[in-house]
Amino acid sequence: MTDTEPGAIRKDQPGFDRRLLPPMMLGSVLNPINSTIISVALVPIGKALGAPASQTAWLVSALYLATSLGQPVVGRLIDLFGPRRLFLASTSLVGIAGVVGTLAPNMAVLIVARVLLGFGTCSGYPAAMALVRSEAKRTGRDSPGGVLTALAVANQTIAVIGPLLGGLLIAVGGWRATFALNVPLSVASVVLGLLWLPRSAPATGDPAERRGRLVSQLDLPGMLLFAATLTSLLLFLMNPHPRDWYLLVIAAALGAGFAMRELRADAPFIDLRVFGGNTPLLATYLRALVAYVVAYAFLYGFSQWTEEGYGLSPFRAGLVQIPTFLVAIGVSIVSGRRPGVRGKLLVGAVGQIVACLLMLTLGGSSPLWTLFLVTLVFGLPQGLNNLALQNSVYVQADPERIASSAGLLRTFAYIGSMIASSAAAASFGKHIDTGGMHHLVWIMLAAGALYLLLTVLDRSLGRAPAPDTQAAK
Template sequence: MSARSRWLMLAVGLGILLNPLNSSMIAVAIARMQHVFGLEYTTVSWLIFSFYIASAIAQPVMGKMSDLFGRRKIFLAGLVISFFASLLAPFSPHFGCLIASRVVQSIGTSMMMAVGMALVRYHITEKQATALSVLSIFLSGAAAIGPFAGGVLLKWWDWPAIFMVNLPFVAVSFLLAWRMIPKDAPAASGAGHSSIRSWLTMIDALGILLFTVSLVALLSGLLSVSSSGHVSLRNGMAVVIGLAALGAFIRHELRSASPFIPLRAFRQYPAMSLVNVQFMLVNFLFYSLFFGIPSYLQIVRHVSELQTGILMLTLGASSLIASPLAGKWVDRAGPKPAMAVSAILMMIGSAWLVVLKESSPVIHVCLALAAYGIGNGLNAVGMQAALFKSSPKEMIGVASGLFNTSRYLGTILSSLLTGIMMGGTFSFAGFQLLGALLALVALALVIMSLRFSVSEQLERGSF
């Protein structure tokens, strides 16, 4: 690989790591934010919701926009947006402005995520598989070290540091990207020849609007009911609006020629649909634990942010160790066994949360973290292989988009569940109830994995 290719890969890697880094650092900052702003747990949870909702919308849209404006322009614009969002967030006069900064930050980092892999595939022709695997390390490594980095920053500085830490990454990535990413071909700059109406139709602006309204309204209404303990006219109307928008969204997507989320694919390809459902459940389980454990350690057990970050390293380290081993296993035995074992490990980890006591040594949470980490490492490879196996070749682009949508829906549902379970205050009883529900979901995932694994073997005549 040439020196220029290595520098280009570094530029892209430093850019794309910002999305998983910022989505994971916040896990250890939730308790601190709740104290600083004097808010209920459900309200502070919008720091998580807003980032994932914006990412779920921005990444597929920015992928389409890169066809109009060019990948280099989208990548550089994402860096600029991320820089100013991270710079201004610490000066937010109130919580609403901080949420707005998180949304803008999510859009900026999603712009880089949407085109980062494509830049490497297009401009690095030698040892391309190695380059893509290195970028995967940037992504998984950032997610793994995020809670630890957040804990260190909160220990030695304060919550503004989790935004300011982005600035050197952005600055270095921008300088390298400006020099190393080749200019976009003239054909990519044909956005000016398209009317605003055709551009909005291409990205399915109406579908995006309905999707956003349905998610925000439903989350607002359900969390308000959980926090207040009763159904008021205001939160009841929010739920009704959310359901109406969701129904309109489904109807629109089924009729649209260029849908934001191609729902018709679920009906046409049931095997691919099953993989997406399983992937959504996996992310629902993983992120419920990912955001639940730090709050439990800090609010219930009064563990410091730094110690919480150190304990959370168990999750990331286990996942990173399991991923390469899973690759060899999946190549030899197919994705189903790895997916089944992953579900079993997540069920064990969830059950362990239920048997924890308030007096249990905090190191005991490492068992649940390790079980989930290994399970996540198995799934990272197994689910991707299952997707490719179940998706027709001509649908692989659409399938990848649906796959990422399933990931974000799982994360959003996990935050919703945690907020509903805890209400205004994170409690030990609520944490145990969360573990019990996660164990039930993991059990359902085990049954799904084993059932379809056996069915696959019967179809092949192996029994």
């Protein structure tokens, strides 16, 4: 993390600089709000543009493909240069994406807008985690759990607002309004970033030497190999089919090249040697992947089924989702005050399985209250898993690579979300019905069982330190 100019953050201030909270929180929720709003917009977009569910699923996958690639890359840049410039550039791109999406004449342009949104929302979460780490270092209070909980709650709050806000925007201005929303959000993010994010210290030394150091620290070959590997893998996951086997072969070959490059590089993009000795962090990433398969299969699959399979309007479908996120907020606030992550992960794992079993009882004639019961139960794992995974990375990652490690957490989560999107598209096909929803639930149950197994077998969780809940107070 780079030093800041004198006066950017008061050195004598004993607690967390709360001026940083608005840009941190707004930046970190730009991706979740676009994820949740689209969940109720997929059906209206499909009807307006004549696209089946298998095509509208690309609106989900496109954003996560871009974000999966961008988060660790931008995170590494933040580790090296500080958050301000990366935050301002990427949040400006969010506004451009909003304009493109609002004016999009067809599905292809709309997918481009979602790709731009994916890259534009890359900096928010890594920048927030980097600022939390730098403030912990400045104040001498490591692991400020109160701020980490605030970030988790902010994301959960946006998840509450997202489906409902999406339904309102669609009711008032049509599905294009869900893209137009990004313009004022972008402006607000840029203004807050300009006002309160710390500036990097002025560069010193010989310009040629500085450029040489930057090139070596950036590890551009490693970044390119990582991007090519992940793109090949995710293109297969978007629409898995035996005829596309060559994509897996390409991904494996590029992945081997990436590993060789990173093991030999003096300043690797992703230090595989460190990860090789950090099994707890790798286990956390794998848990994030399977947890988000369940979470996003529910978010997208259940939302589409409540609209087309059950017959609710987009606004009412958004209302049905509210209990999930209200419970998640409450759970995050309460559990964020308690040390340890193992108990949170275990309860979250069991909660996922119970909620999936309840989904198997639903049908087109089920009483409305049963839908609310399912979303209520899903709120428990939603709140516990997100907070526990975030806190795990904070204490397990190398402090000098906290932003890129946080970006990788999101990358694994987005790979899970893309698997969920592909599973939903394959389960529903051209028509969204109860049979397709039940097929999707069995996939969710398999992922939930794997999540539970990974948690039970991970003995390191009992030894992991917990964030200091007093540091942010």
